[in-house]
Amino acid sequence: MRAGRLRHRVTLRGARHGHPPSWPAAGNAWAEFVEPKSAGRTEQQGIRAPGATLVRMRPRPGLQVGQLIERRDGGLFIVEAIDPARTVVEIAARRLQGMPASYVPFATGIGYSIEAFLLRENVFVGQANEPRHLVEVIQPQLTWPWAEAGDLIQIAGLSLEIVGQVEGTDDGITVQLFTIPG
Numbered sequence: 001m002r003a004g005r006l007r008h009r010v011t012l013r014g015a016r017h018g019h020p021p022s023w024p025a026a027g028n029a030w031a032e033f034v035e036p037k038s039a040g041r042t043e044q045q046g047i048r049a050p051g052a053t054l055v056r057m058r059p060r061p062g063l064q065v066g067q068l069i070e071r072r073d074g075g076l077f078i079v080e081a082i083d084p085a086r087t088v089v090e091i092a093a094r095r096l097q098g099m100p101a102s103y104v105p106f107a108t109g110i111g112y113s114i115e116a117f118l119l120r121e122n123v124f125v126g127q128a129n130e131p132r133h134l135v136e137v138i139q140p141q142l143t144w145p146w147a148e149a150g151d152l153i154q155i156a157g158l159s160l161e162i163v164g165q166v167e168g169t170d171d172g173i174t175v176q177l178f179t180i181p182g
Contacts (some may be wrong), residue, residue, distance in 0.1 A: 006030035006057065008170045013068040016172040020144035023068055031057040031069070041064040047136040049095040051107050053077060059089050067175065068140065069093055070088070072176050076138060078173060096138050096174070099155055103142060106150030114141040119176065133160055140173070147175060152182050 010031045013023040017067035036051030044050055055069060055077065066161070069077040069091075077093035119134040135153055151162045161182030167175035 005032045008033055010057075011070045011074050012063070012161065013070060013132055015066055016139065022138050026062060026067065029057045029060060031055050033071070044097075044117070046119060047098045047115070047138060048078070048100075049097055050066075052080060052092040053095055055079075055089070055091040056088050056095050058087070059084060066172075076140065079139065081132075097137065099137070101137075101153055101155035103137070104142065104152040104154065105143070105145075106148060108154070111152075111154070112143065114138065114153075117151055118155055120164075130180060132163070133181075134176055135156070135160060135179055136164065136169075136174055136176045138174055147177055153177070153179060 008031050009028065011028055013028040014026045032055070034054040034056070036049075036053060060173045063079070063082060065079050065082060067079045067093055069079060071077075074094040076095065079091055079093050081092040083090040085093075096115070098117040101114050101116035102111040103116075104111035114139055117136045119136055135155065137146075137153070147162055148167050149163060153160045153162065159182045160179035162177050162179050164178045166176040166178060
């Protein structure tokens with residue numbers, strides 16, 4: 001493998017652990033990213049990109065499915081499959097990409113930038129049959145504590161108040177939130 005192709009400096013991050021949660025750095029590496037190319041692009045259904053990105057890097061111990069690869073430009077990728085070879089490791093990774101958004105904790109009122117994905121609008125649930133929206137967020141971009149009732153997400157011209165987490169959606173990297181117009 002020619003070293004010139006490995007032009008992106010990346011940080012490998014382990015699985016979420018601890019309280020407050022963190023994703024510890026598991027090392028740095030040089031990598032090459034080959035974005036998916038297809039004639040018929042599929043529509044994005046969530047914060048994970050519809051196609052896998054091919055990531056190449058030199059073999060290294062401890063590389064595992066489920067880790068995060070963080071590029072210097074802020075791009076985050078979830079390792080989904082690893083194909084080790086003699087001189088290069090090929091990784092299928094799913095890019096986490098959303099829309100620019102702002103997260104405003106109720107406790108401080110000070111917002112910060114995140115990426116979020118508006119999954120569904122006007123999901124009707126609850127006794128009052130009130131309109132709710134589902135928003136998916138990337139946990140490593142959030143400051144603990146997150147997903148607290150009363151926190152706001154500002155996305156696509158909407159100001160949405162968090163009322164709860166969608167049960168079973170916390171996979172250690174992303175989480176879906178129920179919101180109401182704030």
